[in-house]
Amino acid sequence: MLYYKDPETEWLSLHKTEFSKISQDDSDILPTLKLSYDCLTSNLKHCFSYCSLFPKDHYINVENLIKLWMAQGFIKASDANQSLEDMGREYFMELYWRSFFQEVEEDEFGNIYYCKMHDLMHDLALKVAGAKCAMLPSDKKDIDRRARHLSFNFSLKSSQQIPISVSQTANRIRTVLLPSQQRERYALRESLQLCDAFFSNFKFLRALDLHDSGLTTLSNSIGKLRHLRYLDLSGTKIKALPNSITKL
Structure with a gap:
């Protein structure tokens, strides 16, 4: 956070103002880490919290991840000649340099293709x-009505269905992710029912994983x-994709 700031002036000012507001509880480092978050632009804040x-x-x-940010409209190109993908890469590198x-x-060209987040x-x-x-575990039965982005922290099986309350109470969902999904063989009928539930209830979806x-077929x-x-x-x-894909 201090990397681009002047040590003689801005560091001292920050010490007197921002750090003085932080609780000095040795067991809780989050208020201190949040200072780095507070200094981010609004777009970077959205990208990080996502x-x-x-x-x-x-x-x-x-x-x-960059494509998901693009789908949600978090990335704003600084000029007309810059692609959203390139701008998204700049967003990522900014967060990486700040240790988020x-x-x-990295690949052989030095491009980062995988990363992790520290637990804190x-x-x-x-x-x-x-x-x-x-992020819903397999045993959660309800969801906050204010939720806009969902991920399911379990691998979909016939014994672990997405709660019905998700489609009943969260009708403004923008994202559905399956980050923990593993390649498993389970009933095709369950897969088709799952997709039909998404397509029928989540009309505002911008990202679907x-x-x-x-799946062997995609519903029309x-x-x-x-x-x-x-x-x-x-x-x-x-x-093959259904003809209705052209309506998107």
């Missing part, structure tokens, strides 16, 4: 995200999701 949708110790695919991400993996940073993301982002979900009702900008069907056995 990462609370991933479980702790989860390897985040950076390219997919760590344990990165993940706790901070949960705190600042509040009710807007919710169905990777490794066991996908065309109802007029706001959809991100769709992950990787790891499925879908061979």
Whole structure:
């Protein structure tokens, strides 16, 4: 946070103002970490809090993360000649340089393609995200009506269904992610019912993750999701997309 600030003036000012407001409880570091968050621009704040949708110790695919940020409208290009992908990469690197991400993996060209969040940073993301982002364990039966972004911290099986209350109470959901989904074989009927529930109830979805979900066909009702900008069907056995996909 202090890297670009003048040590002679701004550091001292920050010490006298911001640090004096922080509780000196040795057992709670979050108020101190939150100073770094408070100095972010509004767009970067949205991008960081959105990462609370991933479980702790989860390897985040950076390219997919940037696409998810784009789908939610968090990325604003600074000029007309810059692509949103390039701007999103700048957003990520800004957060990485400020230590919001760590344990990165790079390709042979030095580009970061995987990263993690420190547990304390993940706790901070949960705190600042509040009710807007919710990660549901398999035993949770309800959801806050203010939720806009959901992730399900379990692998979908016939024995672990998404709670019905999700579609009944959270009719403004923008994101559905399955970060913990593993490639498993389970009843196709359950997969189709799951998709139909999404397409029928989540009319405002902008990002839908169905990777490794066991699907072999995609329902024609996908065309109802007029706001959809991100769709992950990787790891499925879908061979053709329905004609209604052109309505998106």
